Amino acid sequence: MVHKKLTLPEKICAACGRPFAWRKKWARDWPQVRYCSDRCRGSNSTSGPGPANGAGSGGKAGRGK
Numbered sequence: 001m002v003h004k005k006l007t008l009p010e011k012i013c014a015a016c017g018r019p020f021a022w023r024k025k026w027a028r029d030w031p032q033v034r035y036c037s038d039r040c041r042g043s044n045s046t047s048g049p050g051p052a053n054g055a056g057s058g059g060k061a062g063r064g065k
C-alpha cells in the first residue's frame, strides 16, 4: 500500500520569520502571500526591511476600495 503524503507548500513569514503552511483561504493568492497571518501583515507596516511601498499610508494611490 502506498500512503499518499499530504505535503502542503510552506513559506517563511516575512514578518515573524516563522514557517507557515498553505491554507485554503490563500488558494488564489498563495504566490503573493508573504505573511502567516493578517496580524503579521499589518505589523510589518511600522518597521520592516520589506519593500518600501507605503501602501495605504498617504492616499496618493487612488485605486483600491
Ligand SMILES: [Zn+2]
Residues within 6 Å of the ligand: 013, 014, 015, 016, 017, 018, 035, 036, 037, 040
Ligand atoms: Zn508571521
